[in-house]
Amino acid sequence: MPTPARRPSARKPVLLGLVTALAAGLLGFVSYRATAPDTPASDTPATAATAGQDPGLYRELAKLARRDAGDKLARGRTDAPVVLVEYADFRCGYCGKFARDTEPELIERYVDSGTLRIEWRNFPIFGKESEAAARASWAAGRQDRFWAFHRAAYAEDAEGKGFGAGRLRELARQAGVKDLDRFERDTGSPEAVRAVAEDREQAYGIGATSTPSFLINGRPFAGAQPTAVFTQAIEAAAAEEANVGSAGEPAK
Numbered sequence: 001m002p003t004p005a006r007r008p009s010a011r012k013p014v015l016l017g018l019v020t021a022l023a024a025g026l027l028g029f030v031s032y033r034a035t036a037p038d039t040p041a042s043d044t045p046a047t048a049a050t051a052g053q054d055p056g057l058y059r060e061l062a063k064l065a066r067r068d069a070g071d072k073l074a075r076g077r078t079d080a081p082v083v084l085v086e087y088a089d090f091r092c093g094y095c096g097k098f099a100r101d102t103e104p105e106l107i108e109r110y111v112d113s114g115t116l117r118i119e120w121r122n123f124p125i126f127g128k129e130s131e132a133a134a135r136a137s138w139a140a141g142r143q144d145r146f147w148a149f150h151r152a153a154y155a156e157d158a159e160g161k162g163f164g165a166g167r168l169r170e171l172a173r174q175a176g177v178k179d180l181d182r183f184e185r186d187t188g189s190p191e192a193v194r195a196v197a198e199d200r201e202q203a204y205g206i207g208a209t210s211t212p213s214f215l216i217n218g219r220p221f222a223g224a225q226p227t228a229v230f231t232q233a234i235e236a237a238a239a240e241e242a243n244v245g246s247a248g249e250p251a252k
Contacts, residue, residue: 062218064202065119072141075107076117081241082234084116085215087123087203090133090153090163092211094224099154102227106234115238120150121199123211129163132187134196136168139186140177148175217241 065083066074076083084106088095103118110116122137124130133153140149152158152174161167165184172183186192203213206220214221217237221229 058218060218061206061215061220064206064215064218065117067117071119072144073120073122073138073146074117075147076111077114078117080111080114080117082110082116082217082237083119083215084230084234085119085121086212087121087199087208087214088212089122089124089126089130090137091124091126091130091159093159095212096154096159098212098224099150100156102224102230105227106230109231110234110238116234120146121203122196123200123203123208123213124196125200125211131196132165132168133163134199135192136163136172136183136187138192138195139183139189140172140175142186143177143179143183145172145175145177149177151175 062083065085067078067083068074069078086098088098106116106118111118120137122134124134137146137149137153140146149171152171153163158171168187169180169184172180177183206215208222210222212222212224216230216233217240219233219237221233
């Protein structure tokens with residue numbers, strides 16, 4: 001995240017620690033609700049509302065949105081009123097379901113209109129191939145092909161083919177990565193390792209225990225919920241932002 005121009009308060013690390021501790025409990029609860037036995041996602045949406053938490057916590061979690069114009073793993077306006085942060089693994093079948101069934105509609109309805117920004121966080125939790133795919137996606141992003149790589153990696157027929165070195169190069173080729181040798185160098189670089197580690201540590205820090213996990217303006221959601229759950233949350237967050245003035249007072 002960008003470093004503030006002014007000197008941070010000495011209390012900030014303490015407050016951040018408190019926020020992440022509260023978030024860990026909240027998102028852990030949400031993850032449990034999303035995966036609890038005999039609890040259909042459509043019957044019990046895995047949202048922060050079910051946990052009855054303080055909206056102030058959501059505002060703190062919303063600050064995890066980077067809103068960086070140079071972020072290669074994001075799409076949408078940096079000043080969009082709503083930011084969806086996704087923590088996901090390329091080996092996760094439910095992440096693929098979200099990518100194929102829900103995300104395209106969210107892009108068409110909300111990203112293209114300027115309402116929503118989507119920020120991806122690599123959260124590899126399924127072993128070495130997960131880690132390799134995460135680093136490869138970052139490397140594709142260095143050549144402005146992250147989202148094309150994302151689409152190729154989550155294609156309907158891609159899941160069973162694995163993410164060995166040859167397969168990752170083929171996915172990069174399908175994604176239109178021009179310099180495949182550079183792609184391979186970037187995939188194995190210390191910068192890729194650090195970038196993926198930073199994303200993963202952020203996910204663990206807020207209590208994510210499964211993929212996909214999401215923050216929508218700081219409100220946690222877990223699992224490939226029905227599209228309606230996301231559209232409702234995005235529209236509610238957009239309405240909330242529209243009703244808040246620059247000083248935190250209701251807009252007139």
